[in-house]
Amino acid sequence: MDSVESSNQRRATVTQREQWMVQDQVFQIYDIFANIPPKAQNLMLELQRDSHIEYLNKGLMQLSSSFVMPHLATTYAAVNSLITLGGRRALSSINREKLYAFLRRMKASSGAFRMHDAGEIDVRACYTAISVASILNILDDELIEDVGNYILRLLSTYEGGIAGEPGSEAHGGYTFCGLAAMILINEANRLDLAGLLDWVVFRQGVECGFQGRTNKLVDGCYSFWQGSVFALLQRLHSVNGKRVAFSDAEEGDCATDSTSEGELTDGNSSETDETCHMKQGVGHGEMEPLFHSIALQQYIILCSQEQGGGFRDKPGKARDYYHTCYCLSGLSVCQYSWSKDENSPPLPKAVLGPTRIFWNPSILYIMWS
């Protein structure tokens, strides 16, 4: 047996060896967690809010005051930050006319957008441009023109996910950008949503976190990029009673059901629909996430969180602001995906905490192997 194992080890590719190493590191953390007293487990599961705030505040001191050129990614971040801050001063600082002119200048002849003057054309640019225009209420037919065609014809892959640019492989971040952009321009039903769902459900691995691409290592930031794809698909499936078909088999079933929201919920508010994997509630559909959200929270808190503040990609990597943003956003997706609507607080069953049973990754492995 030993010789078979060592022969397998010798034949292993670099990618396989990296995967085993990461798995070992993650499972060691889970083993430690499983074998410590409940009080210590509760401490390990705590979100270190104060430490994260301190870490983020330190980052504010390092912001550069020099700007190279206007860029869609920074425009997206700045507009969303100002809207999050809110208030007259923050909101009135956004010049919508100039911003619209910038977006028009970034639009390429294919219908897609470029990230900056003479910059790369890809789905990130499409999403950030459409998202900013939408949230500022300056989205018009000129900005929308051919964006859907670009995403549909050039970026949809045989795998089911969406690529960053034509000819590339499906990728979690780009899939979120493509799907979200298609939703904002009301063209999501042109995508192969069944294929997309099929691709993304297999991206949650034995470590309980998500990978960004097929055969890649787990990474905390995909907690948001992949997790939010599920949230968007589930919202699409239920919002306002307008159903979007995930597959031909569902047509005429719940997916294309033209009955009103009220009819759907009559006497049926807590039944689980096997076909849709969702529970019909009053108003928006109340659904269990289509990924294992408790297991993902376990990965984020035990493997990505640094006790001294900040989050990292995976054990062994250093914390950074990017992964802190997207691990926390992923945690939010996990806890709010169950909610009936965006204003509802997370349900107790949606939150991994002292009262939750620890999710054993070996069970996940058995389920999926």
Ligand SMILES: [Zn+2]
């Ligand atoms: Zn990452």
